[in-house]
Amino acid sequence: MESTKTLLKDMTGIDIVKMSVPTEQVGEVDSMGVCTTITFAGKCKGRFMIDMPPELALAMVSNMSGEKMDSIKYKLFLAGIAEMNNIIAGDANTVLNNQYALGLRLAPPIVFTGKNMIVATAKMDAVFIEASTELGPIKINIAFEGGIEV
Amino acid sequence: MNAKYVNPFLKAVEHVLGQFGIVDITKKSLQTKEDMSIESDVTAFVGVVGDIRGNVAYAFSEETAKKLASAMMMGMPVEALNDMTRSALAELSNMFTGNAAAIFESEKCHLDITPPSLVVGEEVLFVLSFFQTLTVSIDTAIGTIDIHIGLEV
Amino acid sequence: MSKRVLIVDDSPMIHNMLRKTLEGNGYEVCADASNGREGVHLYEKLQPDIVFMDITMPIMDGIEAVKCIKDKYKEAKIIMLTAMGDEEIMSQAEEAGVDIFLKKPFNDFKIISAIANIV
Numbered sequence: 001m002e003s004t005k006t007l008l009k010d011m012t013g014i015d016i017v018k019m020s021v022p023t024e025q026v027g028e029v030d031s032m033g034v035c036t037t038i039t040f041a042g043k044c045k046g047r048f049m050i051d052m053p054p055e056l057a058l059a060m061v062s063n064m065s066g067e068k069m070d071s072i073k074y075k076l077f078l079a080g081i082a083e084m085n086n087i088i089a090g091d092a093n094t095v096l097n098n099q100y101a102l103g104l105r106l107a108p109p110i111v112f113t114g115k116n117m118i119v120a121t122a123k124m125d126a127v128f129i130e131a132s133t134e135l136g137p138i139k140i141n142i143a144f145e146g147g148i149e150v
Numbered sequence: 151m152n153a154k155y156v157n158p159f160l161k162a163v164e165h166v167l168g169q170f171g172i173v174d175i176t177k178k179s180l181q182t183k184e185d186m187s188i189e190s191d192v193t194a195f196v197g198v199v200g201d202i203r204g205n206v207a208y209a210f211s212e213e214t215a216k217k218l219a220s221a222m223m224m225g226m227p228v229e230a231l232n233d234m235t236r237s238a239l240a241e242l243s244n245m246f247t248g249n250a251a252a253i254f255e256s257e258k259c260h261l262d263i264t265p266p267s268l269v270v271g272e273e274v275l276f277v278l279s280f281f282q283t284l285t286v287s288i289d290t291a292i293g294t295i296d297i298h299i300g301l302e303v
Numbered sequence: 304m305s306k307r308v309l310i311v312d313d314s315p316m317i318h319n320m321l322r323k324t325l326e327g328n329g330y331e332v333c334a335d336a337s338n339g340r341e342g343v344h345l346y347e348k349l350q351p352d353i354v355f356m357d358i359t360m361p362i363m364d365g366i367e368a369v370k371c372i373k374d375k376y377k378e379a380k381i382i383m384l385t386a387m388g389d390e391e392i393m394s395q396a397e398e399a400g401v402d403i404f405l406k407k408p409f410n411d412f413k414i415i416s417a418i419a420n421i422v
Contacts, residue, residue: 039197039264090386097389107197117271120236302361
């Protein structure tokens with residue numbers, strides 16, 4: 001988690017003002033508008049998901065690329081969100097593989113945007129952390145098959 | 151991406167649907183896209199890692215989703231999608247991909263599949279891959295299912 | 304003459320960001336490739352001074368691409384720039400002949416000092 005915070009600041013220049021404690025996520029996730037997931041498999045399986053409102057997502061990718069973005073349908077914006085997730089999940093994964101030898105391999109990032117989106121899974125328990133920035137909330141949701149200890 | 155990667159997915163979908171009593175499946179079209187975006191009511195996706203890396207998505211209309219869920223639950227009528235039916239459909243995409251992985255395995259190609267997720271919403275734009283993908287549409291008695299295959303090969 | 308750099312990464316976002324950093328510091332980006340095979344091909348054609356190489360890419364991954372380049376061109380200078388960095392991957396990269404291993408995200412300083420170290 002600490003890695004997420006530092007990485008976000010490094011990449012996008014956006015400060016995380018407040019961060020919640022890890023909280024159990026029961027059932028489905030209602031998306032705020034822009035969502036990216038990276039799933040993984042190895043000795044265990046799971047999903048790493050970042051969800052945020054369009055304004056924050058646009059600001060992050062604009063800062064990251066140095067190019068002003070104003071549409072969430074713009075390809076470079078979608079690619080930027082995917083790459084941001086790739087870097088964060090890749091980093092978390094490196095730690096997990098080195099410390100617990102889980103041999104996790106990441107599937108490519110997926111990005112989706114829309115209104116009133118619901119993201120469901122089958123039989124996975126998750127925890128989420130909600131962080132606030134000056135431009136809106138960002139939710140990080142981590143799910144493992146078979147659940148995780150909070 | 152070579153079209154040979156399509157067949158295991160087609161066979162798997164056909165096999166799994168058959169187990170739920172959905173037969174008469176016909177292949178409608180096969181198309182290649184440079185990068186894949188999907189606009190549909192309901193999209194379920196699963197990742198694959200191992201000898202091949204990528205994502206596979208199964209997309210259908212809400213109507214078809216309800217009928218699929220109903221077929222999975224022994225014909226119990228499904229009026230609207232709720233958390234239980236959404237979870238069942240995510241599981242269905244898991245079965246499709248798991249079956250396809252078994253076929254790949256028999257061809258000496260090892261794949262691990264990642265947990266399934268399902269997305270519903272309005273004006274959804276879904277990017278499965280920034281790389282070339284193949285889309286196969288199949289017609290069934292309960293509507294069209296699009297199989298989007300985004301493998302990095 | 305400014306040093307010529309080849310960028311091999313499947314993310315167009317990384318192409319843009321790296322290009323900005325490099326050009327802002329007096330390097331010339333001679334081409335972007337979006338997978339390993341294209342990277343190897345462009346290396347042979349353009350003979351750049353430095354290569355930035357991602358690992359997880361379609362068609363041919365970065366480790367494979369480094370092996371192909373180093374097999375033929377021992378003097379090639381390759382900087383691996385990737386999000387994945389567990390020990391297994393790092394040792395594979397080392398075996399393939401990578402000169403420097405950098406983890407994403409990156410900033411100007413990280414990139415420029417890595418280049419300074421190998422040229």
